[in-house]
Amino acid sequence: MSYQNSLRLGDTISNLTGVIDYSYSEFRVLPTQTPQFMATNARTSNPEFNGTGSLKIASFNVLNYFNGDGTGQGFPTSRGADSAEEFARQSNKIVAALIDINADVVGLMEIENDGFGSHSAIADLVNKLNTQLGNNTYNYVNLNQTGIGSDEITVGFIYKPSTVSLVGSAVTTSQSPFDFGNRQPLVQTFKEIANNKELTIAVNHFKSKGSCDSATGNNADQGDGQGCWNELRTQAANELVSWLNTNPTGSTNGNILIIGDLNSYGKEDPINAITMQGYKNLISDHIGIGGYSYNFGGEVGYLDHALASSDLAPKIVDATIWHINADEPRIFDYNTEFKSTEQLTKYYGDDAYRASDHDPVIVLLNLNSNEILIGDFDGDNDIDQLDIRQFTTLVRSTNTLDIKYDFNHDNSVNNRDVRAMMSLCTRTRCAVE
Structure with a gap:
């Protein structure tokens, strides 16, 4: 196996002959002869869609994108790359993935919370994109403050000023439950330049399922499969929708898209809390029960979401998850530790694959669409x-x-x-x- 000849989740095997072994609480097959692997889940060079649209919106967890002090020094950081060499490997992959996604707006998670100045992580990312794509291909939403909240990581937006413009200023909130655990959301209204239609996007990163030792009461693991901090995430979901209902950006247009790493699988309480208030789960609607963006302990599901308001849902052309990360071996990531000189080359490529541990979610939409869905007798914007x-x-x-x-x-x-x-x-x- 090498980076260019990968084994991916979903590939198949034939002629497997070996001895069944049990150790570390797992069964394993120890082959006694070389098995044959078939690449039945091949890599794709770009996200694939059914249909065409006028705008493409992406949600991408960039796995602790920390750029040191912004001048090539300041490593190791508290998260992310341990050296300038590792950061170069990491940023090459993240930039390659974003170029291939080619979205008009990208909501980012796990980017360093170091403000919006010229040496910030989000400025670094945009500068590297523009170096390859041309000046002003991308810009970033700037809150003109030192950061968003007190967490080391935050959320952010990058966008193409050639296709969308900003309507007013971005807003965030530190009110409970976004004052602890849940990162503060970021909301921006965009206008599609081609047709002057508005779209409000909220990018989010809810509390993870980790740090269970400090979770108490209903936030402790209830043994129902949703992990710890489920109540806090559900509170975030409800408060987010309530806040969006107040039109926090000043736009009264009903086209609202909630994206981000909500650290909840598709049928867990936080997602149900959002869909029960009229939002459509685009992964469920367009991919179905087979949708996944994350691989943990050999089990897959989607923690990364795109949820459309009832006004926006009929304008969604398609939604997909681009499997560049969850299906790839972890050894292909940017890290250099515990790898030989040969492995540093053999198991690395400066393209999109294993750029992060989460797959990006991409939504294709047409804001000009006023098409009536024939067969939608109950007027809920779907056929069920x-x-x-x-x-x-x-x-x-x-x-x-x-x-x-x-x-x-x-x-x-x-x-x-x-x-x-x-x-x-x-x-x-x-x-x-």
Whole structure:
């Protein structure tokens, strides 16, 4: 195995012959002959989408992007790279990933909380992007303050001024529950230059499932699979939606997108708290139960999210997760410790793969879209089991349905269109309920 000949999560194996061993509480197969590996989960050079849109929004955890003192010195830092050499390896990979994602707006997590000056981490990242792409390809949202909150890491925005402009100033809040554990959110309204349509994006990083020893009461691990600090994350979810309902940026446009590392899987309480208030889980709707952005202990799921308001949801063309990190061996990351001279070269490439430990989430949208979703009988901007039931009742009760409900295109509306409608279902589970 090498960086250019990787084994990825999801690759397959044949002719596996060996001895079953049990140690360190795990079963393992110790091959007695060389197995054959097949690259059935090949790398892709860019995120892939179904459809085309006018804007691309990404959410990317950049794994402790700390740039020392900003002048090439100041290593090791409290997080991230231990040396200037490691930081160069790290930044090469992060920059390569962002170039390949090619988003109009990127919400960042785990970037150093060192303000917005010329030596800050976010300025460093944008400068490196512009060095490769051309001056002013990207800019960053600047709060003109020393940082956001007191945590060592924070969230941020970079954006393309050629496609979007800023509407007013970005805002954040340090009110509970964003005064402890949960990083402060950052919210900015953008205007798409091509059509003057507005979009408000909130980038977030909720409290992790770690540091359980200090969690008490309902924040202690309840043994329900959601880990510790679940109550604090749920409080953050509820407070975030409540705050966004006050139009904190001053924009009254209903196009709102919540992105970020919410440290909660798709069906956990914090995500349910957001979707119960009208937001659509775009990973669930567009990828389904197989969506994942993170690999922990051999188990996968998505901690990284994109959730659209009811006004924005019909304008979403697609949402995807680009598997450049979760599927890759950890040895391919930027770190140099515990690697031989040969391994430093053999297991490294200055491209997107294993740039971080989280996969980026990317949303494709069309703010100009006013298209009515045919089959959405209950007006909730999707086609689900409730709509199928209502359509079934209509088909059985009348022979004069509008031809627009001819889902199988046979120039008539009948029971066969009920089955055809199921293929349009925008919720993975609706066809089997």
